[in-house]
Amino acid sequence: MNNRKQPFLPILLGSDMNAYGMARAFHEAYGIKPLVLGRANLTATQDSKILNFRVIPNLNEQDYFIPALKQIAEEFKDQNLLLLACGDDYAKLIIKNKPTLKSYFAIPYIDEDLMDRIVLKENFYEMCEKYSFAYPKTTLCTFDTRHSFTFDFDYPIIIKASNSVEYWKCSFPGKKKVFVAHDEAEKTAIIDAIYSSSYQDNLTIQEFIPGDDSYMRVLNAYVGKDGKVKLMALGNPILEEHSPEGIGSYAAIINTYDEELLDKVRFFLEDIGYTGFANFDMKYDMRDGQYKLFEINLRNGRSSYYVTASGYNLMKYVADDHILNLPQELTYAKNKHLWLIIPPGVLFKYAQNEQMKEEAKRLIEEGKATNSLFYKEDFSPKRWMKLKLNNLNYYRKYKKYFNNKGLS
Numbered sequence: 001m002n003n004r005k006q007p008f009l010p011i012l013l014g015s016d017m018n019a020y021g022m023a024r025a026f027h028e029a030y031g032i033k034p035l036v037l038g039r040a041n042l043t044a045t046q047d048s049k050i051l052n053f054r055v056i057p058n059l060n061e062q063d064y065f066i067p068a069l070k071q072i073a074e075e076f077k078d079q080n081l082l083l084l085a086c087g088d089d090y091a092k093l094i095i096k097n098k099p100t101l102k103s104y105f106a107i108p109y110i111d112e113d114l115m116d117r118i119v120l121k122e123n124f125y126e127m128c129e130k131y132s133f134a135y136p137k138t139t140l141c142t143f144d145t146r147h148s149f150t151f152d153f154d155y156p157i158i159i160k161a162s163n164s165v166e167y168w169k170c171s172f173p174g175k176k177k178v179f180v181a182h183d184e185a186e187k188t189a190i191i192d193a194i195y196s197s198s199y200q201d202n203l204t205i206q207e208f209i210p211g212d213d214s215y216m217r218v219l220n221a222y223v224g225k226d227g228k229v230k231l232m233a234l235g236n237p238i239l240e241e242h243s244p245e246g247i248g249s250y251a252a253i254i255n256t257y258d259e260e261l262l263d264k265v266r267f268f269l270e271d272i273g274y275t276g277f278a279n280f281d282m283k284y285d286m287r288d289g290q291y292k293l294f295e296i297n298l299r300n301g302r303s304s305y306y307v308t309a310s311g312y313n314l315m316k317y318v319a320d321d322h323i324l325n326l327p328q329e330l331t332y333a334k335n336k337h338l339w340l341i342i343p344p345g346v347l348f349k350y351a352q353n354e355q356m357k358e359e360a361k362r363l364i365e366e367g368k369a370t371n372s373l374f375y376k377e378d379f380s381p382k383r384w385m386k387l388k389l390n391n392l393n394y395y396r397k398y399k400k401y402f403n404n405k406g407l408s
Helices: 017-030 062-075 088-096 112-119 121-130 164-169 184-195 259-271 305-309 314-322 344-350 354-365 381-401
Strands: 008-013 035-038 052-055 080-085 138-141 157-161 179-181 203-207 216-223 229-240 250-256 276-285 290-297 338-340
Touching: 008 017, 008 314, 017 035, 017 305, 017 314, 035 062, 062 080, 062 088, 080 088, 080 314, 088 112, 088 164, 112 121, 121 138, 121 290, 157 164, 157 184, 179 184, 216 250, 216 259, 216 305, 216 314, 229 259, 229 305, 229 314, 229 344, 229 354, 250 305, 250 344, 250 354, 276 314, 305 314, 305 338, 338 354, 344 354, 344 381
Parallel strands: 008 035, 008 080, 035 052
Antiparallel strands: 138 203, 157 179, 157 203, 216 229, 216 276, 229 250, 250 338, 276 290
C-alpha cells in the first residue's frame, strides 16, 4: 500500500525487533505500512514488505532529531502522523521535544516533568514508597566514590549503568548490559573496567533477587489520552537472553494474570497523570512473596509483541485512541500465549522452570505460539534466510554465555 493513501501514518523510531513487532501490529490491525526511521537498518527490519525504512544518521542526537522529524512532517503533511519510540533514547527525545513535535504529530507520551519524577532513581524510589511498591535494596556508585561506597545488603549484587544512553556508546573488554558480582574482588574488577571506558556517569548497585529467569514479570500498559488505563497485560518470562548485549532482555514469555497487581499498577498510573505506553520490569521475591519493581520504561517494551500475539493488539489501542478517536473500555489481558524470539530447542534446553516448559509445549501444540519476526504476510526467501540464520545463532550464544554475568 502506498503511504500517501493510508488513513494515517505511524512513524516508528528505531530498527530493532521492537520496531518490527510494532510495524507488524499496525499491519495486522489496519493493513498499513509504517515509516520506520533509524540510524541503521538491522536484521529485524531488513527486506520487509510491511514497512518502509529510512536511514537517518545521528537521529538520536538533539541537533539532528528535530530537523529530521520536521522534514518528515513536511513530506507527509497530508496525513495524520503518529510518532512512536521503540527505545529509551527516542522516547526521551520525543518527551523533551514534545512542545515542538505536537504541532506535527500525535504524541502519546507524558510530559518532561513527569518523566523526571519517574526516571531519576531517587525520585522513582520515593514514588515506590508512596504507592507501596516493593523494590530491591539499592545504592548508587559514582566515579568519585567507586572505591569507597558501601551498601547494606549481601552478595551477589547487580551492577548496571544508571545512564543507559551513555553506556550504550562506551566500549571495554567484557562489557555486558548487566553484571552480577559475587564478592568484593569481582565487584571492584567490574567497576574499574566500566570506568576505564568513556562511561563516567553513575552506576546502580542492587541486591540480587534470587530465582531463575521465570521469577521475572513484565507488564505492558496503555493509558488513554483521557488519563484512564485501557489495556494491561502481564507476562511471565521463561527465559531471558544471556549474551553480553542482551542480558535482561526477554527471549520467551507466557502471558499470566494477577488482578491484585494489575489493580495496583492501574491506580498508580492514573493517580500520577500518566498517558501512553508504560512498561514495568519486576521480579517475584520468594523470600517475602512480593514483586520487586526494577524500573518503569516510558514506552512499550522490546518484547511487547507478546501482548498483540495473545489477541490484544497494542498498536490498535494507541491508534484508535489518538488518531481515530474511538472510545475504549478497560481490558485486563487474560489469553494464554507463548511469545518467543528463540528456537524452541533453545528454550527447552536452557529454561529452568519445568512447569512452564510443559505449558510452553502445550501452547505450541495448540498453535498458540508466535515468533514476532516470522510473519507469513512478510515472507521473502532473503528475509527468511537471514532470520533462520539469526535464529540458529542462538544455539551458539546460549552455549557460550548462559548464566555468565561476570566480567570474563
